Amino acid sequence: MKTRWNSLLASLGSLRTRLSIGKAPYILTISLIVVSTLWVFIDPRNLIAFLLFLTSAWLVYSLPMKRSVKIILALLIALVIVPVLGVRNIFYLEVIFQISVFAALALGLNIVVGFAGLLNLGYVAFYAVGAYLWAFFGSQQPFLLNAIPGTAAPNVNFFLPGDMFFLFLLLGMILAAVVGVLLGLPVLRVRGDYLAIVTLGFGEVIRVLANNLDKPLNLTNGPQGITPIQRPTLATWLQDGLNIILTPLVGHPASEGEFYNLFFYMMALLVIVLVIFMVTRLDDSKIGRAWAAIREDELAAASMGIPVVKLKLAAFAVGASFAGVMGVLFAASRTFVSPESFNFMQSIGVLSMVILGGLGSIPGVILGAGVVVILNLQVLQALSLWLSALRQSDAVIPIINFAWRNLSNQLDPAKYQRMLFGLILIIMMIYRQEGLIPARRRKREKGKDLTGNENGEQAPAAEVKNGAA
């Protein structure tokens, strides 16, 4: 079993080397992009076509190509192909938006768990802080403080203009960071398992607060949640201009809702780019090295002159701030928040993305977010649809003579989200603890290469060696 697995890995490795030679990666990637884009365009509901498209985006990252080519292809996919396909089938835009939201969350959690080694099981609380901040100020809620929850008068003005959203992105970031520090101050005295338990409790406290802060003052509108929440206004000239391009490509002009989806997708993308920028730079500095040292051996780190508490707080604050921004974005994009969006499963979901992708690995964490969201939103859904179709037919399982229509509703795969997270965590712990794309230390004894070109060309060779070993 083990040897067959190894030989499979080895043959995959040699396939990779063959695909990495000369022009092969360029031809493969570009042709896959073209084919999958066309396929998705022609058959927008086909899951396999969409997965193929995402794979082509993945190849842009993983195959060895010139950096400039990679950047151009990535920009093309992110800024042209995805919006066009997204307007063609709005569900894909939703999937990709969710991937970007969770990728940003996972990148933030990765700082806390992957870099500094502090297991945080209540991470989604910071996301809730950002979301409720804009939900409160961006809705009519400030005027309804004394109203009975759920009976909001419809003819109340909004508290702030919708364009304040942009300011609140920043405020959400700051508030979440402050909450992170406030939580960190008492909590970071405990380590390891105890820290995990305390943060888990904190996550629940925030959710329960959101649930119950509808009295004495109605701040959160309780379990009903707050709605409507404002979105920023989109300039009409921008919509008209984009429609001139989009209409011939897609076949119909994009509606206002579709424009908002595009807008929030672009905002999420922008946040991710900023987050990656900050994370890579922090990682490659004395702060990142100190985080790694604390993760490896806290006592030794302190003995090397690292102010451990200060740096742990910094990790908490930076991680939390990313969640805060995404929270504001989430509240505006949904125009609705309720406590149920911030339950424990969300924290576990983000954590399983980080672990699946690879603790401390930036590309890994993004891949992890993609895989988990797609499994959740698409694969499980597709299985559900397939099962319910079977249930409505007269089909029978042959040998045991079991009619599909008698199958219990409890077996609906869409309900298997928790099992999915559990399986991911168990399988990764057993077979690949370092994640899909393990974090690599930079190799540059000979001095720093500050052009940012971090021996990407040699990466496949190392991979092959690992595969063959």
Add this chain to the structure above:
Amino acid sequence: MALLETRNVTKQFGGLTAVDSMDFVLEQGSVCSIIGPNGAGKTTFFNTLTGIYRPEKGYIHFSSHSLVGRRPDQITSLGIARTFQNIRLFGSLTVVENILVGMHPRLKQDPVSILFRSRKFRSEEEQAYQQARELMDFVGLSGFGDELAQNLPYGAQRRVEIARALASSPRLLLLDEPTAGMNPAETSAAIALFRRIRDERGVTILLIEHDMHVVMEISERITVMDYGKKIAEGVPDEIRTNNLVIEAYLGRGAASELLNLG
């Protein structure tokens, strides 16, 4: 001039007095050792010096600073670096990164210069890498910089730990059993390295050591601890013939036998 001076330092764990009224003076520029049987309180004494434990009584002065109540990182910033009895490297970091972590308190990068890669940041990082390379040359690890620390052989890991400690430019280096587990060739290389650390870099060295060969060869003064107390102090020849010391190591009966034979 005394670089380090402790007076009446006492550290208790529940009913056990691990370090009992230690008076200790270390001269600037010297190489001294603390010896004693297992469980004598040597490492605990180191841990009180470096701020990992806070002593119940007594005071510790290091070049006109009081150390009691300071955190380990603050004490390191004042100029005391250490190595550990069981090597405590950052295993999944490379050798260079381990040494750069040791420089942490000296680097003046702030978040803004880190995010924007300011000129100051880049030149400081370049200098740091340069110094890390020099330190690797100094301890004899040239070319190993990109290896993960956990992949190095035992003796090399010890040297990385010393390089990492030296990276903070300490005035005092505390070595906790630095030659434990080394073969004779590695041990004599280590002794030579300690001498060079003192002679070329002017670092005062205090070591805990069980290998009497090392202790006698390198120490200018030796302090002997047993049951948390200082039982003897002096130059190597005095310690070698001290009855209390021999008793502590061999037990009263064996010691008297040995002396009778001698």
